[in-house]
Amino acid sequence: AQSVTQLDSQVPVFEEAPVELRCNYSSSVSVYLFWYVQYPNQGLQLLLKYLSGSTLVKGINGFEAEFNKSQTSFHLRKPSVHISDTAEYFCAQVRRSASKIIFGSGTRLSIRP
Amino acid sequence: DAGVIQSPRHEVTEMGQEVTLRCKPISGHNSLFWYRQTMMRGLELLIYFNNNVPIDDSGMPEDRFSAKMPNASFSTLKIQPSEPRDSAVYFCASSTRGLGGETQYFGPGTRLLVL
Numbered sequence: 001a002q003s004v005t006q007l008d009s010q011v012p013v014f015e016e017a018p019v020e021l022r023c024n025y026s027s028s029v030s031v032y033l034f035w036y037v038q039y040p041n042q043g044l045q046l047l048l049k050y051l052s053g054s055t056l057v058k059g060i061n062g063f064e065a066e067f068n069k070s071q072t073s074f075h076l077r078k079p080s081v082h083i084s085d086t087a088e089y090f091c092a093q094v095r096r097s098a099s100k101i102i103f104g105s106g107t108r109l110s111i112r113p
Numbered sequence: 114d115a116g117v118i119q120s121p122r123h124e125v126t127e128m129g130q131e132v133t134l135r136c137k138p139i140s141g142h143n144s145l146f147w148y149r150q151t152m153m154r155g156l157e158l159l160i161y162f163n164n165n166v167p168i169d170d171s172g173m174p175e176d177r178f179s180a181k182m183p184n185a186s187f188s189t190l191k192i193q194p195s196e197p198r199d200s201a202v203y204f205c206a207s208s209t210r211g212l213g214g215e216t217q218y219f220g221p222g223t224r225l226l227v228l
Contacts (some may be wrong), residue, residue: 032214043117043204043219044156051214086142090156094212100169101146103156 002027004093006104013081014112021076023091033074033091035065038106044090050074051088061085086111115139117220119205125226131193134223137186138207146217147180147190148204154206162188163211195227 007022025031032051036044048059052073065076074091091104118137126132138145146161160170167180173180177196182188192199201224208215 031116041221043206043221044217045219046216049216093215096213101158101217105155 002093002095002100002102004091004102004104006089006091006107008107009105010108010110012110012112014084016080017079018079019081019085019109021089021091021109023064023074023076023104025072025074025091025093027072027093027095030096032094032096033065033067034094035059035063035074035076036090036092037061038088038090038105040087047089081109081111083111083113085109117205117207117218119203119220119223121223122221123133123224123226125159125228126195127228129194129228130227131191132195132199132227134144134190134203134205134225136188136190136220138188139218140178140204142207142209144207144208144211144215145182145188146208147188148206148219149174149201150180150204150222151201159190169209194227195228197227200225200227 003026005024013019034049035047037047038044047063048057050057050067058064063078088106088108090106094101120135144163147159150156159172160180162182180190202224204219204222206217206219208217
């Protein structure tokens with residue numbers, strides 16, 4: 001069965017520090033990968049997605065992620081975080097030609113001033 | 114564009130009552146998704162529609178749950194009878210074309226509390 005593992009449930013960082021949120025996917029076949037962000041009391045919003053091509057994907061708000069097939073990872077990074085990045089981040093995968101989207105359990109990013 | 118619209122935003126009901134959640138997708142989007150989010154189970158896809166037709170309802174937890182999409186601009190998720198374990202935030206999302214690599218646009222959610 002498909003699964004998406006987000007290794008950290010919470011990540012506290014200081015403002016302007018770099019951050020990496022880890023995600024591992026489980027599919028042995030080609031997948032589409034996504035990172036979504038959820039601000040308090042809101043729905044999810046797409047940060048970035050990997051469909052094919054370049055393994056480094058740039059998204060909104062200065063975030064980027066790198067697709068690593070050999071390690072089945074899709075980690076999210078930002079070189080310098082802001083207070084406004086405080087939110088929960090979800091990694092998700094869709095197998096190509098499948099009818100399922102699987103979300104990870106989420107990583108809560110808290111920014112300390 | 115107004116985005117995905119959900120109503121009500123909050124619902125408190127008593128066990129055994131019928132609950133109906135409503136969703137209006139983004140105009141021009143052909144696919145609509147219903148999700149449930151809880152602390153214990155995270156974010157789960159319940160059902161999704163393409164061109165108003167249910168494609169996969171394997172995530173619907175049990176027969177008490179039903180979803181309809183009578184036209185391209187409206188969908189409902191109904192729980193009858195409701196139980197306390199149905200308490201969750203229910204999200205509706207839409208996309209231009211199904212799953213795959215399409216971006217989903219989420220509504221603000223309906224927070225349901227069943228007493």
